[in-house]
Amino acid sequence: MAGACKLARMAEFPITMANLRPLMTAKINDTDVQFVVDSGAFFSMISGASAAELKLPTRPAPFGFYMTGIGGGTASVSIATAKVFTLAGVPFHNIPFLVGGSEAGAASIGLLGQNVLHIADVEYDLGQGSVRLMKAEDCSKAGLAYWANAASAPYSVIKIEPTTRQSPFTLGTASINGIEIRVLFDTGAGVSTLSLRAAARAGIKPDSPGVVSGGPTYGIGRVVIPSYIAPFSSFKIGDEEIRNTRLRLADIDLPNADMLIGPDFFLSHRVYVANSQHKLYFTYNGGPVFNLAGAKYNKPAAEAAPDAAPEGSKEAGAGTAGTASAARTASAAGTASAAGTTDAAGTTDAAEYGRRGQALAARRDFDQALSELTRACELAPDHAEYFYQRGMVYWQLRQGESAMADFDQAIKLKPDDLSALVSRAQLLLQTGDNHRAAADLSAADAVAPKQADTRFVMAEMYEHADLLDAAIADFDLWIASHEDDARVPEALNSRCWARALAGTNLPLALKDCNAALKRAAKSSPFYAKVADSRGLVLLRMGEYDKSIADYDASLKINPKNAWSSYGRGIDELRKGKTAEGQADIAAALGIWTHIAEAFDRRGIAP
Numbered sequence: 130m131a132g133a134c135k136l137a138r139m140a141e142f143p144i145t146m147a148n149l150r151p152l153m154t155a156k157i158n159d160t161d162v163q164f165v166v167d168s169g170a171f172f173s174m175i176s177g178a179s180a181a182e183l184k185l186p187t188r189p190a191p192f193g194f195y196m197t198g199i200g201g202g203t204a205s206v207s208i209a210t211a212k213v214f215t216l217a218g219v220p221f222h223n224i225p226f227l228v229g230g231s232e233a234g235a236a237s238i239g240l241l242g243q244n245v246l247h248i249a250d251v252e253y254d255l256g257q258g259s260v261r262l263m264k265a266e267d268c269s270k271a272g273l274a275y276w277a278n279a280a281s282a283p284y285s286v287i288k289i290e291p292t293t294r295q296s297p298f299t300l301g302t303a304s305i306n307g308i309e310i311r312v313l314f315d316t317g318a319g320v321s322t323l324s325l326r327a328a329a330r331a332g333i334k335p336d337s338p339g340v341v342s343g344g345p346t347y348g349i350g351r352v353v354i355p356s357y358i359a360p361f362s363s364f365k366i367g368d369e370e371i372r373n374t375r376l377r378l379a380d381i382d383l384p385n386a387d388m389l390i391g392p393d394f395f396l397s398h399r400v401y402v403a404n405s406q407h408k409l410y411f412t413y414n415g416g417p418v419f420n421l422a423g424a425k426y427n428k429p430a431a432e433a434a435p436d437a438a439p440e441g442s443k444e445a446g447a448g449t450a451g452t453a454s455a456a457r458t459a460s461a462a463g464t465a466s467a468a469g470t471t472d473a474a475g476t477t478d479a480a481e482y483g484r485r486g487q488a489l490a491a492r493r494d495f496d497q498a499l500s501e502l503t504r505a506c507e508l509a510p511d512h513a514e515y516f517y518q519r520g521m522v523y524w525q526l527r528q529g530e531s532a533m534a535d536f537d538q539a540i541k542l543k544p545d546d547l548s549a550l551v552s553r554a555q556l557l558l559q560t561g562d563n564h565r566a567a568a569d570l571s572a573a574d575a576v577a578p579k580q581a582d583t584r585f586v587m588a589e590m591y592e593h594a595d596l597l598d599a600a601i602a603d604f605d606l607w608i609a610s611h612e613d614d615a616r617v618p619e620a621l622n623s624r625c626w627a628r629a630l631a632g633t634n635l636p637l638a639l640k641d642c643n644a645a646l647k648r649a650a651k652s653s654p655f656y657a658k659v660a661d662s663r664g665l666v667l668l669r670m671g672e673y674d675k676s677i678a679d680y681d682a683s684l685k686i687n688p689k690n691a692w693s694s695y696g697r698g699i700d701e702l703r704k705g706k707t708a709e710g711q712a713d714i715a716a717a718l719g720i721w722t723h724i725a726e727a728f729d730r731r732g733i734a735p
Contacts, residue, residue: 156215167317170242174227179238258484285367318391327387479508657686
């Protein structure tokens with residue numbers, strides 16, 4: 130019976146939310162590393178660049194073994210073994226990791242998957258900055274939402290499918306517009322996403338009324354696919370229902386589910402995965418349930434933020450991201466209590482304030498996030514990380530002076546803080562202070578490992594500051610270490626563009642643009658971007674007809690691109706087509722009055 134049920138905490142992982150990525154710290158050999166806690170990964174993995182940075186030798190995976198990501202993208206896989214992997218303070222020896230795929234982002238080296246998370250029950254308390262492995266004894270009839278009070282804090286419970294070593298995923302059911310769907314609970318998904326196939330069963334397609342673009346998205350493989358935001362009359366899971374909400378859609382074509390329930394859901398709920406009972410318990414924390422922000426290829430410091438909390442009554446649950454309404458009361462079998470657990474309300478530890486502050490920031494609750502992070506700064510004034518985190522919140526609130534002051538303090542306390550250096554450089558670029566931004570980028574270059582994922586965004590920042598040689602050098606380093614990453618086409622285009630602007634190594638620039646175009650969908654905004662880049666390369670090379678063809682393709686997709694209009698105008702003038710050239714140049718000036726100066730500065734005149 131419930132009275133005999135005992136819950137013991139086997140391990141607790143403090144979690145820091147980097148936007149919507151739950152990060153935990155571990156050690157590989159003697160190096161501190163961070164992983165994204167990913168309940169959707171069947172095995173823990175690290176990127177190839179991280180394996181190289183950690184000097185972990187790799188060996189081939191078994192013949193025919195590969196990983197499949199969203200959109201059908203695949204990634205080749207090798208295997209690395211950590212001599213010592215320290216998790217929650219406990220050292221484990223000769224632990225294997227899969228190696229390959231795209232970077233997990235947020236300065237992590239990879240994913241902590243179900244080979245670790247599936248060894249027991251798991252409690253995901255991301256709102257309070259914790260993930261706990263729990264051991265349940267004699268609890269088959271008990272309700273395991275031990276933190277919930279049956280009278281005042283109801284919880285919901287759903288059945289989940291039994292797991293196997295080959296399929297350790299947390300799978301359950303929900304419904305959209307009254308149609309039952311299978312859902313996979315995936316803390317590493319980035320955001321909750323419904324498959325196009327399941328949406329179609331509920332009567333919603335990308336061209337349905339009210340559906341808008343949600344930006345590009347990608348997973349472990351090379352494929353980048355579009356996502357959409359669509360209205361639904363109802364989303365129901367357990368006894369919670371969100372009415373008149375919107376959900377993200379993408380052609381994810383999951384083999385075992387219709388929808389990924391991502392970390393946005395986990396932030397708005399406290400979740401207990403009872404593998405021991407084949408059940409999942411959850412309580413609602415408040416706020417929006419689903420993040421509907423547009424995705425980005427890169428995850429720099431100023432990452433895209435989630436939508437604001439919706440309007441509407443608790444009963445209706447109406448709004449942009451959706452707010453959960455009803456939840457069931459505690460089961461008649463009783464609720465277990467957990468040994469060794471405490472509620473975070475009595476926190477006095479700076480680390481807990483910091484983790485909770487970042488969780489609140491990820492949910493766009495910036496006022497409370499500032500309060501928590503300020504308390505962390507007060508309790509640990511020599512800890513650079515809390516000032517950096519608070520600076521990021523100020524930046525999201527467009528309080529640039531306060532953000533800059535916190536970045537300054539973080540760097541004063543820790544001069545080699547890569548994240549703070551890059552973030553301050555970004556903020557300085559926004560204010561037009563390219564000189565100080567360049568100094569911060571130079572300092573970041575000195576401390577960043579050559580394989581660091583951060584070099585992608587640093588290269589883009591160098592390009593923004595018109596420091597093209599430095600941009601090309603960082604793109605060189607990033608591309609060499611990330612051949613299987615989904616962002617490689619974007620990096621190739623950016624390197625092509627930097628060389629085109631500089632007018633150097635044009636054959637190499639052309640090669641990069643050609644490679645990027647091969648992986649760009651026709652009529653996509655990215656195709657227009659690469660065609661514009663190649664048009665400038667060909668213009669510099671004197672291939673005017675080919676340049677005009679590329680500019681035509683770019684302008685067909687994006688007719689408001691001043692670079693393409695002005696470049697085509699120069700091509701036409703040099704071919705003696707005076708009227709057409711003057712018309713294109715006039716159109717470009719009408720879009721951006723400084724476009725002629727931008728071309729003149731790079732030695733390209735009509």
